[in-house]
Amino acid sequence: MILDSLKLDGKIALITGAGRGLGRAMAMTFAEAGADIVAASRTQVQLERTAAEVKQTGRKCLIFPADVTNSEQVNAMAAAAVKEFGRIDILVNNAGGGDDSAAKPIEQISDAEWRRGIDTNLSSQFFACRAVLPQMVKQHRGKIINLSSGYGLRGGKHNYMYVCAEGGVIQLTRTLALTYAPHNIQANCIVPGIFPHGGENEQMMKFFKGGKFIPVGRLGEDAELGPLAIFLASDASNHITGEFIAIDGGGLAGGISPTGVVPPSSH
């Protein structure tokens, strides 16, 4: 039955950036779908809250404080997951994010800022993929879900590091997909539109004007991302790999003309 193919019962999902916001919501969603969770992020206290919430669903949750831009810590994270559960079925590379202060005229960007931007959003995902793949190859089974952004596909004024890193994530995903297809490992990207999650909600709603410029006329809700991640982690997507899927209220389908106005009819 097709609905059963979406269940993640007995699977182990490693989720980075799981201490707060979208990552914590992902951990809860994966637990709801039946998976046991390995939650990683920098901050122990936040991870403890994620673990407490996951355990309420009856699933297990191992927490592992790690800075995902540090490859030694990322390798240790993967090793801890294997030690605890004996396998890693799913990797969700969620850690990272935009940093508006990093968008500035190119001559003002220092080498260190460039490297930090690329490390946060691209190297971190590369490290995590590299760390889990030997185990997934051993299992002849694995699902990698990388979070990218619409900026992985479009340019953004002054937004050098973020745009280059997110574009890199899409190319990383394609290359993993092609390389590991014979090992039954699927790698895909989620390209979210604008999701004003966490405590920034009101401020972001204001900044994004409630999503008036988005074709559907609203911003995304965090809970809408969950089903896509579950789909890509499940057997229902076994023949989809190297793909990016935009969840953006129609944003990527357009952009050639401004939202909200229509050319005059010539019928």
Added chain:
Amino acid sequence: MASSNVLDGFSLEGKCALVIGAERAVGRAAAVALAEAGAKMLLASQEPGTDKTLKEVAKAVQAANGNKTTTRTQNAAIRAELSATADLAFEELGGLHILVNALDVPAFGPAEEADDTSFERIIENNLKTVWMACQEAGRVMLKQGGGSIVNITSVLAERGVPSAALYCAAKAGVLNLTRALALEWARRGIRINALEAGWLDDETSVAANDDEFGKTLVKYLPDNKLIKPEELGGALLYLVSPASSFVTGESIAVDGGLRARV
């Protein structure tokens, strides 16, 4: 989201669906996937004279969920028939929440040998049918207050293939038609997405032949496998169901990684 469990978003319990092209392998697989997820359905054909096959599909579909499944044999190239089919779906099922266009007539051959009827025929079979079906079901859905449409096209929409200029043009047409309609209806409750099938293993596929093209192609594919029609079911269910409520104008390729390389 209102649902208590993330998996509830994929359920089609209480949804009314129209599948066009259900007499073919891809349409049949689509119908079975939707039935397993709980949808009530009207199965319509792409071509006339397909009553027997369509009834067989209906039987398989009914076995999957026990819901009454109606059939209507039609010619999808005739607007009046599509219009009547959309109205019938609404009346018989009590609504029209989902349309799946599984319309496809493969057409390969050297460009210099194509005659004057080729353009009209190939574009009509593979693009005009989809356009008219979207319009006719869209009319019903707009009145109803919304719906979800999935157009099944092909990875040929993305790139060229020799001996298939018109077929590739039609498939690309479906993809960009999907994007433009998605924008047009975005604020009127209709989501519309595309599913790009990879090289298929079905009765009309040029990839499934045991000839030089078929053999070379399979070796070229990232996982060395053709896509079976039923393997499209997961992506189809994601796109038609409330699970993809913020997704419109998008396409998902079910191609074993082929699009990642090209």
